Amino acid sequence: MDYRHTQHRPITFDLAIAMLLILVVIIAGLAGSAAGMVIGTLTGIFVMAALYVFGRFTVEVSETGIRGSFGWGWPARAVSWTDVSAARRVENRWWYGWGIRWFPGGTLWNVWGLDGIELDVTSGRRVRFGTDQPDALLAAVRAAAGI
Structure with a gap:
């Protein structure tokens, strides 16, 4: 008997994480921290890639x-x-x-x-x-x- 099933994580979880990361970058930008914006953006890219693979x-x-x-x-x-x-x-x-x-x-x-x-x-x-x-x-x- 062959069986195959794919389960997906709810998209709302990914959207909540994405919104949180965007908020961090915006706050860093408003605080005038270029380094904070770069670190936040790179972290966001890494986290979103991991969410995509493990989604x-x-x-x-x-x-x-x-x-x-x-x-x-x-x-x-x-x-x-x-x-x-x-x-x-x-x-x-x-x-x-x-x-x-x-x-x-x-x-x-x-x-x-x-x-x-x-x-x-x-x-x-x-x-x-x-x-x-x-x-x-x-x-x-x-x-x-x-x-």
């Missing part, structure tokens, strides 16, 4: 394994079914955050929200993939992995 997360389930990736396929994490011993639905703690994060016992790949699935891998670690379709993803994982 969507795609999870793909195939007959060989599962792959989660941000942006256009990078950064990515793939797990082979031969390395998976169990899978379950989870609800992440809010403080685990978004992006690529460490949590006690493993790593989390998440773009938005608290729902996801967790895989126990043979290394003893756990890998979590966040999704707004946890039941569909878990069903696809169990069918493909035979667990």
Whole structure:
């Protein structure tokens, strides 16, 4: 069973960050700080690029394994079914955050929200993939992995 789903972060989050960065540059300009304007602008460009790359997360389930990736396929994490011993639905703690994060016992790949699935891998670690379709993803994982 092949499964593919892309989840996007709400645009309102990006707009709020962009408005905050613009406000910082305007305040620096009004204060007469050319260096502040340059630093604010460069920071804004970097932050907006990071928001763009980490603004969507795609999870793909195939007959060989599962792959989660941000942006256009990078950064990515793939797990082979031969390395998976169990899978379950989870609800992440809010403080685990978004992006690529460490949590006690493993790593989390998440773009938005608290729902996801967790895989126990043979290394003893756990890998979590966040999704707004946890039941569909878990069903696809169990069918493909035979667990």
